[in-house]
Amino acid sequence: MKAPVVASDQLINEELLNTVLVTNKRFWMLAVLLSTGVFAAVVVVVLLIINGLSITGFNRPVMWGFYITNFVFWIGISHAGVMISAILRLSQAEWRRPVTRAAEVLTVFSLLTAMMNPLIHTGRPWRTIYWLFPYDFARGIWPDIRSPFVWDPSAVFTYLTGSTAFVFIALVPDFAVIRDRTTGWRHVVYGALALGWRGTPRQWKLQIVAGVLLSAIILPVFVSVHSIVSWDFAVALVPAWHTTIFAPYFVIGAVHSGVSAVITMMAAMRWLFKWDNYITPDHFDSLGRLLIVVASAWFYFTLLELFFSIFYVESHEIAVWDLRFFQWPYNLMVIVFVFTGYIFPVGLWLSKRVRRNIVAMFWISIFVNIAMWLERFLIIVPGLQYKQAATFSWGSYMPSAAEGIFVLGTFCFVGLLLLIFSKFFPLIPLFDIKEGKVLTTEIQVGRVGVPAVYREE
Amino acid sequence: MANNGHNGHHVPEALGLTPAEITADQVSRVVSSGPKYRTALILSGALFALGIVGFVIRALEGFDDRSIWGYYAATMVWLLTTAGAAPLSAFAFRMTKANWRKPMVRAAEIWGAVTIYIFLLLIPMYFMIPSSQTGADSFRPTIWFHASWGAPHLWSAMGMLGFILAAACFFWITTVPDHAVLRDSDASRSWNRRLAIRWRGTSTQWQILQVGIILFGTFFFMGLFTAHFLVPSDFALALVPGWKDAIFPAYHMLTALQGGLATLIVTMYVMRRWGGLSDYIKMEPFWALTKPLIATCFLWFYFWWCAFIVYWFGRSDGEIGVLRYIQFETYRPFFLAGFLLCFLIPGILLIANPVRKSIIGPTIVSLIILVGLFFDRIRIYVASFGVPNDEVGHHAFDLSHALPAMILPDAIDIMMIVGAISGAVFVYLLVTRLVPPISMWEMKEDVLLRVIRPLLRGTYTLIGKPR
Numbered sequence: 036m037k038a039p040v041v042a043s044d045q046l047i048n049e050e051l052l053n054t055v056l057v058t059n060k061r062f063w064m065l066a067v068l069l070s071t072g073v074f075a076a077v078v079v080v081v082l083l084i085i086n087g088l089s090i091t092g093f094n095r096p097v098m099w100g101f102y103i104t105n106f107v108f109w110i111g112i113s114h115a116g117v118m119i120s121a122i123l124r125l126s127q128a129e130w131r132r133p134v135t136r137a138a139e140v141l142t143v144f145s146l147l148t149a150m151m152n153p154l155i156h157t158g159r160p161w162r163t164i165y166w167l168f169p170y171d172f173a174r175g176i177w178p179d180i181r182s183p184f185v186w187d188p189s190a191v192f193t194y195l196t197g198s199t200a201f202v203f204i205a206l207v208p209d210f211a212v213i214r215d216r217t218t219g220w221r222h223v224v225y226g227a228l229a230l231g232w233r234g235t236p237r238q239w240k241l242q243i244v245a246g247v248l249l250s251a252i253i254l255p256v257f258v259s260v261h262s263i264v265s266w267d268f269a270v271a272l273v274p275a276w277h278t279t280i281f282a283p284y285f286v287i288g289a290v291h292s293g294v295s296a297v298i299t300m301m302a303a304m305r306w307l308f309k310w311d312n313y314i315t316p317d318h319f320d321s322l323g324r325l326l327i328v329v330a331s332a333w334f335y336f337t338l339l340e341l342f343f344s345i346f347y348v349e350s351h352e353i354a355v356w357d358l359r360f361f362q363w364p365y366n367l368m369v370i371v372f373v374f375t376g377y378i379f380p381v382g383l384w385l386s387k388r389v390r391r392n393i394v395a396m397f398w399i400s401i402f403v404n405i406a407m408w409l410e411r412f413l414i415i416v417p418g419l420q421y422k423q424a425a426t427f428s429w430g431s432y433m434p435s436a437a438e439g440i441f442v443l444g445t446f447c448f449v450g451l452l453l454l455i456f457s458k459f460f461p462l463i464p465l466f467d468i469k470e471g472k473v474l475t476t477e478i479q480v481g482r483v484g485v486p487a488v489y490r491e492e
Numbered sequence: 493m494a495n496n497g498h499n500g501h502h503v504p505e506a507l508g509l510t511p512a513e514i515t516a517d518q519v520s521r522v523v524s525s526g527p528k529y530r531t532a533l534i535l536s537g538a539l540f541a542l543g544i545v546g547f548v549i550r551a552l553e554g555f556d557d558r559s560i561w562g563y564y565a566a567t568m569v570w571l572l573t574t575a576g577a578a579p580l581s582a583f584a585f586r587m588t589k590a591n592w593r594k595p596m597v598r599a600a601e602i603w604g605a606v607t608i609y610i611f612l613l614l615i616p617m618y619f620m621i622p623s624s625q626t627g628a629d630s631f632r633p634t635i636w637f638h639a640s641w642g643a644p645h646l647w648s649a650m651g652m653l654g655f656i657l658a659a660a661c662f663f664w665i666t667t668v669p670d671h672a673v674l675r676d677s678d679a680s681r682s683w684n685r686r687l688a689i690r691w692r693g694t695s696t697q698w699q700i701l702q703v704g705i706i707l708f709g710t711f712f713f714m715g716l717f718t719a720h721f722l723v724p725s726d727f728a729l730a731l732v733p734g735w736k737d738a739i740f741p742a743y744h745m746l747t748a749l750q751g752g753l754a755t756l757i758v759t760m761y762v763m764r765r766w767g768g769l770s771d772y773i774k775m776e777p778f779w780a781l782t783k784p785l786i787a788t789c790f791l792w793f794y795f796w797w798c799a800f801i802v803y804w805f806g807r808s809d810g811e812i813g814v815l816r817y818i819q820f821e822t823y824r825p826f827f828l829a830g831f832l833l834c835f836l837i838p839g840i841l842l843i844a845n846p847v848r849k850s851i852i853g854p855t856i857v858s859l860i861i862l863v864g865l866f867f868d869r870i871r872i873y874v875a876s877f878g879v880p881n882d883e884v885g886h887h888a889f890d891l892s893h894a895l896p897a898m899i900l901p902d903a904i905d906i907m908m909i910v911g912a913i914s915g916a917v918f919v920y921l922l923v924t925r926l927v928p929p930i931s932m933w934e935m936k937e938d939v940l941l942r943v944i945r946p947l948l949r950g951t952y953t954l955i956g957k958p959r
Contacts, residue, residue: 125783126588258794270805277806279799280738335717336742343738346633346729347887473947478956480940485956489947490591 044469048212051465054308054457055213061307062454069451076444079437080155088158090437097419097432102156105442107285107411109149109449110191110264112404114286115293116142116198117257120205121250129475129488130321132467133313136205137304137453138297140462142198144452145296148445150191155441183267190256190263197253204245207232208466261285268414275344275355276418284336291326291333291376292407295400298322300453302397304462313463316391323390327381330403334377351421358417365417368409376406509771511936515673518928521768523679528766529921536918543911546904547616555619558731558881562874563905565620567912568613569723570751570869573744574862575916576610577752578603578759579662580716581781583709591955594938595769596777597666598931599759600752602923604663604712609919611656613912614723618645621726622881632885633736635725644730648722655715662708668701669693669933683926720745728876732817733886734810743795750788750834751865754858757781759920761855763929772930778854785854786842789861793835813889818875822898826871833864874899 054062083090093100119138123131154160165178178185211232214225232238262282269281298319305314344352359365380399383389390396416432456462477484509517525533553560582600585593621644622632636643664687672691675684691697724744729735757778764773800819803811819827838857847853878896889895901909941956 255790262794262798266801266805269802272806272808277802278738279740279802280742281802282798283739283742283795339721339738339741342635343736343740345637346635346725346736348633348637349887476954478941478943478954480956485941485958487941487943487954487956489945489952489954 047465047468047472048216050310050312051461051463051468052213052216055459055461056216058458062458065307066451066454069447069454072444072447073451076441076448079441079444082437083155083158084160090435092433092435092438094430094432095428096423096426097416097430099156099415099419100432101412101434101438101442102152104408104412104415105445106149106152106156107264107415108292108404108408109145109152109445110261111285111289111292111407111411112145112296112449113142113149113194113198113293114257114261114289115145115297116140116201117253118290118294119297120201121253121257124246124250127490128321129471130318132471133310133463134297134301134318134322135467136202136464137300137462138293139198139202139205140453140456141293141296141300141449143195143202144449144456146191146195146198147452148449150188150195151445153187183263183270186263187267190260194253194256194260197249197256201249201253204242204249205464205467206460207242208234209461209464212465213461258286261289268418273418274349274351274421274423275359276414278340278344280336280340280343284333284340287329287333287336288407288410291329292404294322294326294329295380295403295407298326298396298400299404302393302400305393308457308462310463313468316393319393319396320387320390323384323396326403327384330377330381330384334381337377351423355417355421358421359413362417365413368413372406372409372413374406375402376410509935509939511939514930514932514935514939515677518670518930518932519674519677519679522674522925522928525925526768529924532766533918533921536914536921539910539914540918541911543908543915546907546911550904550908551616555616558620558877559899561617561620562877562899563870563901564908564912565617565727565877566866566869566873567909568610568617569727569873570866571610571613571912571916572607572719572723573748573865573869574751574755575603575920576607576659576719577716577748578755579607579659579712580749580752581756582666583662583705583713586705586709589957590780591938591942591957592776592780594934595772595774595930596756596760596781597934598927598929599763599773600756601663601666601931602920602927602929603752603755603759604659605923606916606919607656607659609916611652613915614652615649617727618649620877621645621731622884633730635721644722644726648726651718651722655712655719658708658711658715662705662712665701665704665708666931667927670927670931673932674927716748717745720748724872728872731876731879731884732814733879733883734808734888735814735818736810737799737814739795739799743792743799746788746791746795747834747865747868750785750792750861753781753785753788754861754865757785757854757858758862761851761858764851767929769930772935775849775851778851779849782842782848782854782857785857785861786839786848789835789839789842793839796831796835808888809891810888813891813895816891817889817895818871822895823871823875826867826874830864830868830871833860834868835864838864 079090091100091102116139119131120135124135154163157163206228207230210225210229211234214222214229217225262285265281265285268276269278271277301314301318301322304310341356345356359369380403383395383399389399420429420432422429453462474489476487476489478487479485547564550560550564555561578600580600582593582597586597623643623645634644636647668688668691671684671688672693674680675688675691721741721744724741729737729740760773760777763769800815803815817823838861841847841853841857841860844853847857875896878899880896883889883896941958943954943956944951945954946952
C-alpha cells in the first residue's frame with residue numbers, strides 16, 4: 036500500500052506539466068546527445084544501403100546477427116507497457132498509477148525501433164514490400180502465408196495499433212488539461228486531440244470502459260507478438276531452436292526485460308524531471324517484487340529449454356549447447372547472462388533495502404537488459420553456427436563496428452523519442468494520480484492509522 | 493451481498509460478526525459435527541475402502557505390466573493437479589495482499605494436508621516405471637540423464653517428498669494462531685497444545701508467523717513446480733517415443749493452477765451450501781477467483797498450441813507419432829474432451845460477467861474444468877503407460893506399424909478411481925476436525941480492516957492495507 040500523493044490538483048497539474056510547458060537546459064543537452072547517437076546510426080544505414088551487407092560481420096552460415104538480436108530485444112522491451120499497464124490496471128494495483136503512461140509509450144517507441152531492424156537487415160529495405168505484394172505480378176506469386184515472416188509484421192502492426200490506441204485513450208483527459216492551459220496553435224492542436232473532453236460523468240464512464248476493454252483486448256495481442264517472433268526460430272529445424280518452450284519463454288523473457296526497462300526509465304524520469312513526489316521508492320519496491328516472480332519464471336523456462344533440448348541426448352542438440360557453454364566467446368556471454376540476468380538481480384531484489392534504493396535499481400535494471408540482449412544473441416548465433424550436415428561453407432560471426440553503432444543508435448532513438456514525447460505530453464497521467472489521491476485514505480485500527488483504499492467491489 | 497448501488501455498482505456487505513462471535517462459532521464447529529458431515533464421512537470412507545479393495549485386486553496382478561495401471565496413474569496425477577495445487581491460491585493471494593482471500597484461505601490450505609495422502613498414492617507408481625537403463629539400447633530418456641544409481645525412482649521420490657513436506661508445513665504454519673485459540677478454549681485437545689507451539693500472540697510471534705508463511709509458502713510453490721516437473725517427465729514424456737516437449741512441464745503446472753483454482757471454488761461451494769459457512773464465504777471470493785481461472789483457461793489453449801505448432805511444422809517421425817497417438821488418433825476422444833472442457837466451454841462461459849459474478853456460475857464452470865482435466869490426465873498418463881517397454885527409448889514410434897491401442901477402464905479401474913478421489917475427500921473431512929474450516933485469525937483481521945464508507949455519491953468498501 037503506497038502513501039497517497041499529498042498535493043492539490045493544481046499543484047499536480049503544475050508539477051507534471053512542467054515538462055510540456057517549460058523547456059530547460061538539461062532537455063536540450065540530452066536531446067543533442069541522443070540526436071548524435073541517432074545520426075551515427077543513420078550514417079551506418081546509409082553506408083549499408085550503398086555498400087550492402089558487406090559492412091556487417093555476416094559469414095556463412097551465420098546470416099542473422101546483431102540486427103535480428105536487436106529486433107527480438109526491442110520487441111521484448113515493448114512488453115513493458117501492457118504488462119505494467121493492462122495487467123496492473125485489471126488487477127487494480129494502486130501503485131501502477133505513475134508508471135503506466137511511460138510504460139505504454141515505451142511500448143510504442145520500442146515497437147517502432149524493433150521494426151527498423153529486420154528492414155535494415157535485408158540490406159535493401161525497399162524490397163521488403165514483397166512481403167506484402169506478389170514478387171512477380173505477372174505470375175501472381177504471393178508470399179507464403181504459412182511462413183512466420185508473414186505472421187511477424189501482422190502481429191507487430193496489430194500490437195502497434197492497439198498500443199497506440201491504448202496510449203491515446205489514456206491521454207484524452209490530460210490533453211484537455213493542457214488545452215485549457217495553452218494558447219494559440221497549441222491550444223488548437225490539444226483541443227483537437229482532447230476530442231471535446233469536458234470531464235462529464237458520461238465521458239469518464241466511456242473512458243474507463245474503453246481503458247478496461249483495451250486492456251483486456253490487448254493482452255492476447257501482447258502474448259501473441261513475442262510468441263510469433265519466437266516461432267520464427269522454433270518452427271525451423273535448427274538444433275536448439277526447434278523447441279516447444281520458445282513462445283512462453285520469449286514472452287516471459289520479454290516481460291523481464293520490459294519491466295526492467297521501465298525501472299530504468301522511471302529512475303531517469305525522477306532525476307530528469309524532479310518527480311520525487313510521484314515516483315517514490317515504494318514504486319521501485321513494488322516493481323522489484325514483481326520482477327522477482329517474473330525473473331524466476333523466466334529462469335524456470337530457461338532451465339526447461341536446457342533440460343529438454345538434451346533430453347534424448349542427441350548429438351546435434353548437445354553440439355549447440357556445447358558451443359554455448361564451452362566455446363569462446365559464448366561461454367563468457369553465458370556466464371554474464373546467467374549472473375546479470377538472474378542470480379545477481381534476484382539475489383539483490385530479495386533485499387528490501389536494495390529494492391528501495393533507486394540508484395541500485397537503476398543499475399540492476401541496466402544489467403538485466405544487457406543479459407537479455409545477450410540471451411537473444413546466444414539463441415540466434417550459436418544455433419546458426421553449428422556445423423550441420425548439409426553446410427559446406429562455414430565461418431564465425433564477428434559483428435562489425437557498423438552493427439555495434441547501429442545497435443547503440445537504436446537505444447538513442449528510443450531515448451530521443453521519449454524525450455520528445457515528454458515535451459508535448461505528460462509522462463505521468465494527471466487524472467490517474469488525482470484519482471489515486473481520492474481513493475486512498477486511512478482507517479483507524481486501535482491506536483494505529485492504517486493506509487486504506489476504496490474498492491468498488 | 494450483491495445489492496446494487498445507485499448506478500448499478502456492486503455494494504458490498506460487511507461480515508456482520510464480531511471477532512468474539514467468529515471465535516465462538518468456529519470453535520463450536522471443531523467440537524461438534526452435524527449429520528451431514530457424518531454422512532459425508534461415512535460415504536467417502538466406504539468408497540475409499542472400495543478403492544483399496546480394487547487396488548489390492550490389481551496389485552495381485554503385479555506391477556510389471558504398466559498398461560493395466562494407467563487409470564490409477566491418471567487418477568493420482570489428477571489429484572496432484574487439483575487437490576495438490578489448491579493451497580497455492582492461499583499463498584499467492586496472501587502475497588498479493590488480496591483482501592477477498594480471507595474467507596477462502598483455510599479451505600485451500602487443508603488440501604495441503606491431503607497431499608500426504610497423494611504421496612502415498614504415488615509410491616506404487618515408482619514400481620511401474622522402468623529404470624534409466626531400460627528400453628532401446630538400454631537407454632530411456634530421463635531428466636537424470638546417465639545417472640545410473642537410483643534414477644529416476646529415488647531422486648524423483650525425494651523431490652516429491654520435499655514437496656509434500658513443504659505443503660504440510662505450509663498448512664501447519666497458517667493454523668498456529670487458530671490452534672492457540674482452540675488450546676485456550678473448552679475444545680482444547682493435546683494436538684492443539686503441541687501445534688500451537690506456545691503461541692501467545694506477541695508482536696514478535698506475529699512477525700515470525702508472517703515470515704514463516706512466506707518461507708513455507710515459497711517452499712510449497714517451488715515444490716509444486718518441482719512436482720510438476722518430475723511427474724510429467726518421469727511418468728509421461730520418458731515413456732512415449734519421440735515425446736521431447738520442453739513446454740510440457742510448464743503446461744502441466746498450468747493445469748495445476750487451473751485445477752487448484754477449480755478445486756477451491758468447488759470446495760467453497762460445498763462449505764457454503766452444506767457446511768453452514770454461508771455467513772463467511774460470500775460471492776466476493778468466487779468472483780475474484782474467476783479472473784485467474786479464465787486466464788488459465790486461455791493459457792491452456794496457448795500452451796497446447798505452442799507445442800502443437802512446433803510439432804506440426806517440424807513433422808519429424810517422432811513428432812507426427814506423438815501427435816497421432818495422444819491427440820489426433822488413438823486418444824482423440826479424450827483430447828477433444830479435454831480441449832472442450834478445459835478451454836473452450838469454460839473460457840466462453842467465464843467471459844460473461846453474470847456467470848463470473850455469481851456463486852453457482854463459477855462452481856459449475858469449475859466442475860466442468862475438473863472433469864476436463866480428468867480426461868486430459870487420461871489422455872496423457874493412460875497413453876504413456878500403454879507404451880510397451882521395448883518401444884521406450886526410441887526416438888519415434890515405428891509408424892509402419894500400428895500405434896498402441898487405446899486402453900479403456902475396467903471395473904477395477906473404476907473402483908480405484910472412485911476410491912482414490914473419495915479417499916482425498918475423506919482425509920479432507922477428517923482434517924476439518926483438527927482445525928476450523930475458516931481461518932479465524934484472518935477473518936478477525938478482515939473485520940478490523942474492512943469498512944463500508946460513503947464516497948462522493950456512492951457507498952464503497954474501504955480496505956485497510958497495512959504497510
